[in-house]
Amino acid sequence: MSAHSTAIExxxxxxxxxxxxxxxxxSYGKLMMWFFLLSDIFTFAAFLITYLAIRVSYPxxxxxxxxxxxxxxYWPVPELVFxxxxxxxxxxxxxxxxxxxxxxxxxxxxxxxxxxxxxHRNDRNDVVKWMLWTLLGxxxxxSCQAWEWSHFIHGTDGGSLLTYVNGLGQNVTExxxxxxxxxxxxxxASFAQLFFFITGFHGFHVTIxxxxxxxxxxxxxxxxxxxxxxxxxxxxxGLYWHFVDLVWVFVFTLFYLI
Amino acid sequence: MEVQDTKSTLQVTPRNEEKxxxxxxxxxxxxxITLAEFVMAFTMDRGILLYALFIILTIWKAxxxxxxFMHLGDEAKPLFYAIIVPxxxxxxxxxxxxxxxxxxxxxxx
Numbered sequence: 173m174s175a176h177s178t179a180i181e182x183x184x185x186x187x188x189x190x191x192x193x194x195x196x197x198x199s200y201g202k203l204m205m206w207f208f209l210l211s212d213i214f215t216f217a218a219f220l221i222t223y224l225a226i227r228v229s230y231p232x233x234x235x236x237x238x239x240x241x242x243x244x245x246y247w248p249v250p251e252l253v254f255x256x257x258x259x260x261x262x263x264x265x266x267x268x269x270x271x272x273x274x275x276x277x278x279x280x281x282x283x284x285x286x287x288x289x290x291x292h293r294n295d296r297n298d299v300v301k302w303m304l305w306t307l308l309g310x311x312x313x314x315s316c317q318a319w320e321w322s323h324f325i326h327g328t329d330g331g332s333l334l335t336y337v338n339g340l341g342q343n344v345t346e347x348x349x350x351x352x353x354x355x356x357x358x359x360x361a362s363f364a365q366l367f368f369f370i371t372g373f374h375g376f377h378v379t380i381x382x383x384x385x386x387x388x389x390x391x392x393x394x395x396x397x398x399x400x401x402x403x404x405x406x407x408x409x410g411l412y413w414h415f416v417d418l419v420w421v422f423v424f425t426l427f428y429l430i
Numbered sequence: 431m432e433v434q435d436t437k438s439t440l441q442v443t444p445r446n447e448e449k450x451x452x453x454x455x456x457x458x459x460x461x462x463i464t465l466a467e468f469v470m471a472f473t474m475d476r477g478i479l480l481y482a483l484f485i486i487l488t489i490w491k492a493x494x495x496x497x498x499f500m501h502l503g504d505e506a507k508p509l510f511y512a513i514i515v516p517x518x519x520x521x522x523x524x525x526x527x528x529x530x531x532x533x534x535x536x537x538x539x
Binding site for chain 1: 454
């Protein structure tokens with residue numbers, strides 16, 4: 173039975189609602205990926221807007237940058253917190269490392285879109301090549317973030333002298349090194365809490381992304397997509413990977429620049 | 431089980447240099463905007479103006495990622511609006527929570 177065998181004449185406008193067509197001109201998988209990403213945008217937006225709200229509820233550090241010391245009385249200046257580099261102990265390099273991380277993630281997004289382009293052309297060799305670069309970028313980014321966290325947790329040589337309420341409910345004054353969920357040497361407790369939750373949740377997304385990228389790389393390399401007849405999976409995983417990059421662009425601005 | 435035949439049966443089309451050029455151009459734009467943000471972070475005074483510029487540049491970058499990298503601009507119009515329109519609600523959330531945060535600031539300090 174063909175689609176044109178109906179006895180009743182339907183207008184072209186009604187046809188959109190009549191079933192049997194694709195009004196959004198996208199496959200089921202791609203649509204679901206988009207709507208998942210929309211819900212994920214709201215999750216990350218909730219985190220980042222919470223960060224903004226708590227950020228403006230504290231006074232900003234007003235003094236000269238050279239004399240900055242961490243205190244839970246005011247919000248720290250990010251470029252004075254994130255200023256270390258691996259292997260170069262004691263070098264003051266504000267935002268250099270996070271700048272490199274941002275560059276790596278954007279670069280991996282570029283290689284991903286090149287893989288998607290190659291997928292449109294059914295070019296297995298190009299897909300495999302660009303997927304491998306993307307995978308490398310993702311793993312490098314995660315490693316950088318692991319170092320960043322480790323440095324943030326262990327803190328600086330000097331630490332900061334803080335008065336705070338400790339886990340036992342006592343008011344204590346002592347030198348604090350690094351950061352945990354109770355207290356940190358950089359600023360108010362919520363500064364480290366938000367840092368751990370937001371970059372952690374983003375890092376969790378990157379980790380899942382790396383697994384998906386590997387799956388996609390493997391399936392492309394062994395010819396599963398050739399057998400399937402299309403490379404749409406590259407496109408769907410690409411959407412997810414670009415989303416991870418998109419979120420990082422906002423995390424970068426809110427955490428490290430503002 | 432038979433050994434899998436990994437020979438491609440699909441027709442490989444040649445590279446579309448124009449498309450690839452557009453991708454690299456977008457990558458260049460993203461890089462330049464990020465570098466500009468970097469320079470601004472160290473040369474300009476902290477304040478509302480700088481923060482507003484950062485947010486405008488960030489949304490500009492987001493536009494490039496969504497439109498060019500995620501090809502949202504090439505999707506059917508109903509899908510495009512289904513993704514973009516709900517994000518309008520976030521504008522209100524930003525406004526209310528920043529107001530709330532600054533009110534807490536007034537009460538606390």
